[in-house]
Each structure stands twice: as structure tokens, then as C-alpha cells.
Amino acid sequence: xxxxxxxxxxxxxxxxxxxxxxxxxxxxxxxxxxxxxxxxxxxxxxxxxxxxxxxxxxxxxxxxxxxxxxxxxxxxxxxxxxxxxxxxxxxxxxxxxxxxxxxxxxxxxxxxx
Amino acid sequence: xxxxxxxxxxxxxxxxxxxxxxxxxxxxxxxxxxxxxxxxxxxxxxxxxxxxxxxxxxxxxxxxxxxxxxxxxxxxxxxxxxxxxxxxxxxxxxxxxxxxxxxxxxxxxxxxxxx
Numbered sequence: 001x002x003x004x005x006x007x008x009x010x011x012x013x014x015x016x017x018x019x020x021x022x023x024x025x026x027x028x029x030x031x032x033x034x035x036x037x038x039x040x041x042x043x044x045x046x047x048x049x050x051x052x053x054x055x056x057x058x059x060x061x062x063x064x065x066x067x068x069x070x071x072x073x074x075x076x077x078x079x080x081x082x083x084x085x086x087x088x089x090x091x092x093x094x095x096x097x098x099x100x101x102x103x104x105x106x107x108x109x110x111x112x113x
Numbered sequence: 114x115x116x117x118x119x120x121x122x123x124x125x126x127x128x129x130x131x132x133x134x135x136x137x138x139x140x141x142x143x144x145x146x147x148x149x150x151x152x153x154x155x156x157x158x159x160x161x162x163x164x165x166x167x168x169x170x171x172x173x174x175x176x177x178x179x180x181x182x183x184x185x186x187x188x189x190x191x192x193x194x195x196x197x198x199x200x201x202x203x204x205x206x207x208x209x210x211x212x213x214x215x216x217x218x219x220x221x222x223x224x225x226x227x228x
Contacts, residue, residue: 004156035218040122042203042220043157058215090156098209099145099164102216104156 002026004105006091012111013081021076021108023091029103030096032074033058034066036087037107043090049074050096081112115140115208119219127227132194134222136187136204145207146187147216148178152200160202163187174198194226 007022025032030051035043035058045058047066055066063085065077074093078085088109092102116139126132138144145164149157161172168180178189187204201223205216 040220043218045215048215092157098207099162101147101159101162103159104149106156107154 004091004093004103006089006105006108008108009106010109012113013078014113015082017081018077018079019081019110020078021089021091021110022073023075023105024073025091025093025103026072027093027103028071029093030071031094031100032068033092033094033102034064034074034076035090035092036060036085037090038087046076046089078110081110083112086110086112115144115206115215115217117204117206117217117219119202119204119222121222123223123225125225125227126194128196129193132189132191132198132224132226134189134202134204134224136189136219137185138187138204138206139185140206140208143209144187145209146178146180147205147207148172148176148187148189149203149205150174150200151203151221157203160189194224196226196228199224199226 004025033048034046044060049055049068052071067075090107091105094100094102118137147162148160151157163170163180171177201221203221204219
């Protein structure tokens with residue numbers, strides 16, 4: 001049982017390049033989330049998927065797109081990376097109820113030059 | 114909208130002394146409250162949560178938190194800190210009346226336990 005896995009662990013991009021961050025969970029969770037973590041700002045929600053086939057914007061969605069490929073996988077795409085997107089990105093998953101706990105992956109550290 | 118405040122950037126405590134990490138919240142309805150811990154270069158790990166019932170919640174690694182509705186607080190506590198407790202701690206809140214599962218996180222508190 002690996003929990004939530006993310007690839008890659010590290011990535012360096014040049015401004016304007018695109019990339020996709022991958023996330024998968026093996027806990028049969030319904031809901032999945034993408035956050036970014038910046039120093040002094042805590043975690044901010046980018047997009048989430050309450051269930052397979054649905055996605056919704058979070059607090060900071062601009063410059064990102066997501067795909068809920070199936071129940072296990074939820075990817076985050078940067079179409080044209082900008083230095084402001086330099087951050088640590090975390091994927092999380094949860095069962096999907098109001099009282100449930102979110103479980104986090106190890107993160108992807110992204111630098112945009 | 115729901116929000117969380119963690120007023121201190123860093124908490125320094127001597128090993129063996131009590132540890133307290135402060136959190137206050139703002140919601141329009143009743144809150145669900147969570148504490149997470151992040152060790153260096155790792156993802157967030159769940160510590161404990163308050164949903165309803167007893168205001169004192171016990172969690173992992175000897176941590177506990179007390180829900181205080183009148184003060185809108187949910188402070189994290191540990192009676193005797195260990196050097197291994199040095200980490201970044203996040204408080205988070207979900208507003209029941211929002212009708213979604215979104216969590217609002219605080220900015221985090223760095224805890225440094227001094228040997």
C-alpha cells in the first residue's frame with residue numbers, strides 16, 4: 001500500500017515550457033486535490049476533484065489545468081510555465097465525506113527559470 | 114469563507130518542556146478542525162482532528178488539541194517535547210456549511226525543540 005505517489009520529485013523548467021505532474025493513490029479514495037506550498041503562505045488549493053469525472057477550481061487555479069484520468073490518477077498540467085509557479089506541489093486524496101482526512105503525497109519541487 | 118490564523122512563525126521549546134502551537138479559526142458555521150505535521154522534504158502527515166463531541170482530542174505521537182468554541186481556537190499541545198518533534202505544523206479548517214470538502218490551511222508554524 002503506497003498511499004499517494006507523485007512524479008517527478010524534482011523538476012526544473014524554463015519559462016514557457018510545459019509539463020504534467022502525475023499523482024496516483026491506491027486507497028480507493030473518491031476525492032483528490034492539488035495544492036501548492038510557498039514559504040509563509042501555507043498550502044493553497046489549486047484544483048480538486050470531488051469524484052471521478054468532476055473537477056473544480058480552488059483558490060489559485062490560474063495557469064494550471066487538471067485531468068482526473070480515472071479514480072486513481074489526478075494530473076496537474078502547466079501549459080506555459082512562469083517563474084511565479086516555482087513552488088512545491090502536493091497531491092492529496094480523501095474518501096470524500098465532510099469529516100474525512102486528506103492524505104498527502106511526498107511533493108514535487110518545481111523551479112521555473 | 115473559512116480561514117485559519119497561526120500567529121507565531123516559530124516556536125522554540127526546550128526538550129522535555131510542554132509544547133503549544135496556537136491556531137484560531139474563522140467560519141460561518143460549525144468547524145471541522147485538523148492538525149498536520151510536515152517533516153523536512155516530506156509531505157504532510159495527519160496528526161488529529163476535531164469533528165464533534167469531546168473538546169479534547171488526542172492524536173498521533175502524543176499530541177492533543179483542545180477545541181474552544183468561545184475563543185474560536187484549536188491549539189495543539191504536547192506535554193513533553195522531543196527533539197524529533199521539530200517540524201512544520203499546519204492547522205486547517207473546513208466549514209460544514211460551505212457544502213464542500215475544501216480545507217483552508219494556516220501558514221504553518223516552525224517548531225524547534227532544543228536539546
